[in-house]
Amino acid sequence: MMTLQEILEAVDELSVDEQTSLFNVLQLRLAKTTQSSSNGETFWAMTLRFRERIEREGIEFTDEDFADLRDRSPGREVEL
Structure with a gap:
């Protein structure tokens, strides 16, 4: 089997x-x-098909489902 590099060389x-x-x-x-x-x-x-399926299966999302997803750290330290 040829590597990607060999294939590219062959194409050239x-x-x-x-x-x-x-x-x-x-x-x-x-x-x-x-x-x-x-x-x-x-x-x-x-x-739309996804939304219909969610409704049909009675799945509900609330703010609690997403409560701890955000990284609230200030991020990396920036030196100016």
Whole structure:
């Protein structure tokens, strides 16, 4: 199996036309992967579906659920 560095070096050895073809194939595969992972749903559609599920299952969030999540420390010391 080739390392990422070896793959990049091999791509550098390709002609511009071959690199363009490879780029186009990779774009198509990435688009298919992205589409199949979300079934073509947009972020907003997934958000609405999540909200519907939360309501259907009767899950409620209150301020107490998030009470101790914030780091209240002043942060790192800054020297001026």
